[in-house]
Amino acid sequence: MLPSIWFLLWGLLWAVYFMLDGFDLGLGILNPFVAKTEGDRRIVYNAVGPFWDGNEVWLIAAGGVTFAAFPTTYAILFSSLYSALMLVLFGLIVRGVAFEFRGKVDSPGWRRLWDAALFVGSFLPAFLLGVAFANIFAGIPIDEKGIYQGTLFTLLNPYGLLGGLLFLMLFLVHGALWLAHKTDGDLQQRAGATAKALWWILAAVAVAFLVATWYATRLYVNYLKNPLLFSIPIILIPVLTVGALFATRYFAGKAQWGKAWISSAVTIVSTTFFGVAGLYPNLLPSSLNPTYSLTIYNSSSSPLTLKIMLTVALIFVPTVIGYQSWTYRLFHPKITQEDLAYDEAY
Template sequence: MDLQAIWFFLWGLLWAVFFMLDGYDLGAGALMPVLAKNERDRRMILNASGPFWDGNEVWLITAGGATFAAFPAAYAAMFSGLYTALMLLLFMLILRGVSFEFRGKVESAAWQRTWDWLHVVSSFVVALLLGVAFANIFRGLPLDEQGIFQGGLLTLLNPYGLAGGVLFVIMFFLHGALWLGLRTDGELQKRSQAVAEKLWIAFAIVLVLFLAYTAVETQLFSNYLRWPVLLIVPLLAVIGLIATRTFLGSRRMWPAMGASALTIVAVTFFGIIGLFPALLPSRLNPGWSVTAYNSSSSELTLTIMLVVVAIFVPIVIAYQTWAHLMFAKPMGDEDLDHEEAY
């Protein structure tokens, strides 16, 4: 496998890990109005993600940085053509981070409720925008021969793009409900687990419909028809989905989270493998697509980056694994009394 292909799949892996990790705190935040019945519940939801949310978003920065360094032409096309959508995404991520920190700075119910709603809205919009963005990439963007985006923000709000947004929102909702069913206690934990069971049904239905729509609207299945062995990837998504419901039914929440994470990674890689070698397919003319080969940096740059990734990514994974193990047990009232708690 050449360096361009290796970096294409590393690029996909970075996005998959970001969705797997940040997906649960985005989902948990957006579900606050559904699950929280009082101030304690709202604080429990925030603190369930508290030790992790900023570390999870490191993977988004890494994915963007890898795009810039490994595929600069793709980065240029993406961050110029999708500038408005990406700035909105960035603004929502900033607002969400501020909501964590500012909520508890003033002892006022109105102040806290304001930041709670900003947290809910920003979490929901981030999940929606990510789904819309990737669905449009799967569908193909209106890129001309110079890789210039021929459209605007409304171009992205097509039926297939919005369907991808709905898929991501429900997928993250399920992941977030499972996380709260793992990290919280009492009635909030029971409500989270019950809502997760309902969301599982919704996600299974939407996923099947989205795949059927994908077969009509995109060329993602072409690589799978050419190399049937690749069908192991969507099969893993199905296995993860079934395992999620099985573990959830027996209230084994850590295995349920793991199975949900497998589903998210497999769903992401279904699209990534279907795209290869195109990073940004052109809907106007397939020959104008931005690919791993016509947009990549030099062989030397890709080699140096590969060495850096091989050294530092395992360190980041080890740190995040340690952090999740440190906060593995469900929270209680004593955790809300800590000075560092939100």
């Protein structure tokens, strides 16, 4: 029972991370295209400035849960995907530095440098996380000793690249909707138009990914093998995902940007759970031989460790949710040109 609970929490933490950090990763990529003036670019930075570092807490939490609850999976996952995860880490570091350094020197060249750094530092995590999870869904070539039999380019297979493109499009739409929600005027109109245009690409990529998943993974097989356990997710997860995706476009068409962003957030969470539920009870399937796969049973910590961690999680996860909710409430007003005059502004 405890391994299953921690599997659910593991998936939930990743889903929350994608939902929250997804919009600022998407905005970092969109910044050169939707921001036409220096004022616009500063508004983009300030639209995510109070949130981006807090959003990354969920990435740390997801990695920490993998390490503490499923240490064998953590060891093999981070060694197998070492190159890809290091690129993600470098991207996140560069992005963080861009936020803090961009306004330190009053020079157009200096600002262009860090705008480019923000773009690269946002694109790499958004794309490579999708590549990584798509490969996990399909199976990683690990042998009976847990040794990865491949390279970085092994991960860049057609299904992995399609997963990267799916994450990229999810985050781009999510980011454009957040900017439309946080701004007014021409910038809001450009952000809204961008979100609506990108939605069609997202829908096409999502359909392609679902079809490819049938052939490249065993996710659907796992659903059908566990009809009792997954009877509710089989019905609810796909319906919720499709419904939220269409609700995103509907609310965007009505210029109800807050509702559209919430719908996009639900789309990201339910998409993540579609893959996570299909993996159960696997954490890291082996594409070489299913018996080499790491599951919640052969890679979990001791029952005592899982019990102690569950107690800690029940205390601190609500605490994190509380302070992040306060942050979002505190900084909920739209960003205007007048806000850029404050010393704390980016």
